[in-house]
Amino acid sequence: MSGTQTKEPKGVRLDHISKIYKNPKTGQDFYAVHDVELDIKPGTFVTLLGPSGCGKTTTLRMIAGFESPDEGEIYLGGEPINELTPNKRDTAMVFQSYALFPHYNVFDNVAYGLKLRGVPKNEIKERVTNILKLVELTDMEQRMTNQLSGGQQQRVALARALVVEPGVLLFDEPLSNLDAKLRVQMRTEIRRIQQALGITAIYVTHDQSEAMAISDNIILMKGGVIAQMGSPTEIYYHPNSEFVADFIGECNFLPCTVTGREGEDVTAEVYGHPVKVRSEHDKLEGAAEIVLRPEAIEIADQGLLPCKVELSCFMGSYQNYHVRVGDTLVKIADNCPIGKKTFQVGDDAFISFRSECAHLLET
Ligand SMILES: Nc1ncnc2c1ncn2[C@@H]1O[C@H](COP(=O)(O)OP(=O)(O)O)[C@@H](O)[C@H]1O
Ligand SMILES: [Mg+2]
Structure with missing residues (x-):
């Protein structure tokens, strides 16, 4: 599909940005955002992710x-x-609340920014028509916004931001008011449109699966600072802290002692048993933690580490196990379990994992 965006997308750089607010209860100043350094490349989709209050909206x-x-x-x-x-910046924002004009129809809501900019009437007509086609709202031009569903209203809000062809498109939790199914559908739409137009997008959410699904890069924030940034895969498989590992889906942490190196892998012992972990850390030695995703672990009669099954339940797409390895509880998601041996509570078994699915954290 050819986009309607004619301008070049712009990059954004935050050069050691801080924002200080006063805590209304204590009257004390605090950093809502502290020393954030970020370089967002033109045409990329970047998500600011993190728990409530971490400084995403402020940024x-x-x-x-x-x-x-x-x-x-x-x-x-x-x-x-x-x-x-704000009106002199080459940005446009899509809000959680949509912020549509209730007395305007769809066309006029979308046309608003163009009228404000003095764009000629025939060009407004053409651009609004094109954008409404892109967000799949053709034939809804004359509807008043209160006659639209939540999902349609969000499309209008998106169209209104896109039509001014901003250098950067900003989103603050735009899907929070939609039900779960529509949220998943709309996030795919937003990503499709962003890619079709090649526009730069900065997207705020507290929902890790949303961030994973749509982003080129994720900036995970905690307490006003950046905890980690990277592609979804980097953040998922190479979290730099327990906070990041836990925030991005389920995670296991196995205590280990690093013993040496074998090619690309670090060798370690877990409760006295040798294992391998893919790691670029050269200096790592002594006590550490192995970070393992539940779906990266296999359970079988033979394997790397002995374990005892404490929970076994069928979840449809996977068999959910909790097993005890030494003192540590390990969660396993055995995907597509049909046809495989099912272990029961009390069974002795072994877990295994490929070294490239495991990651080392210093403790
Ligand atoms: N106008 C304000 N005055 C004082 N404190 C604020 C103001 N806006 C936000 N905060 C505080 O700053 C912190 C970051 O807020 P915010 O950026 O909205 O977080 P997020 O969007 O990640 O949930 C929070 O502790 C919030 O209570
Ligand atoms: Mg917010």
């Missing part, structure tokens, strides 16, 4: 110009923009 609002940083400089397409008001 996004500083990029949009609704808040100004107390420290640091923001660059859009290489230009410093701290001094620019």
Whole structure:
């Protein structure tokens, strides 16, 4: 599909950005965002992810110009923009609340930003029509927004932001008001449109699966600072802390002692049994933790580490096991269990994993 975006997408750089707020209860200043350094490449989809209160919205609002940083400089397409008001920035924002004009129909809601910019009438007609086609709202032009479903309203909000062809598109939890099924459908839509237009997108969410599904890169935040950034795969398989590992899906942590190196792998012992973990850490020695995803572990009659089964339940797409390895409880998701041996509570078994599915964390 050919996009309607004619402009080049822009990159965004946050150069040591901080925002200080006053805690209304204690009256004390605190950093809502602290020393955030970020370089977002043009045309990429980047998600700010993290628990409630970690500073995602504040960061996004500083990029949009609704808040100004107390420290640091923001660059859009290489230009410093701290001094620019929101309407002078080449950004557009999609909100959780949609923020549509209730007395306008769909066409006028979408056309609003173009009218404001003095775009000629015939060009407005063409651009709005094109964008409504892109978000699959053709034939809804005359509807009032209160006659639309939540999903359709969100499409209007998206169209309204896209139609001005912003250098950067900003989203603050845009799907939170939709039901679970529609959320999954709309996030795929948003990603499709972003890729079709080649636009830069910065997307705020607290939902890790949403972030994984749509992002080129994820910025995971905690307490106003960046905990880790990287592609979804990097963050999932190479979390740099227990916080990151836990936030991005389920995780097991096996205590180990590093014993040496064999090619690409580090050798270690878990409760006295030798295992291998793929790791670039060269200096790592002594006590550490092995990070293992539940679906990366196999359970069988033979294997790497002996275990005892403490829970075994059929979940449809997988068999869910809890097993005890030494003192550690290990969760296993045995995918597509049909035709495989099912272990029962009390059974002795072994777990195994491929070295490249495991990751070492220093303790
Ligand atoms: N205008 C404000 N005044 C004081 N504190 C604020 C204000 N806006 C946000 N905060 C606080 O700053 C922190 C970060 O908020 P926010 O960026 O909204 O988090 P998130 O979007 O990740 O949930 C929170 O502790 C929040 O309570
Ligand atoms: Mg928020």
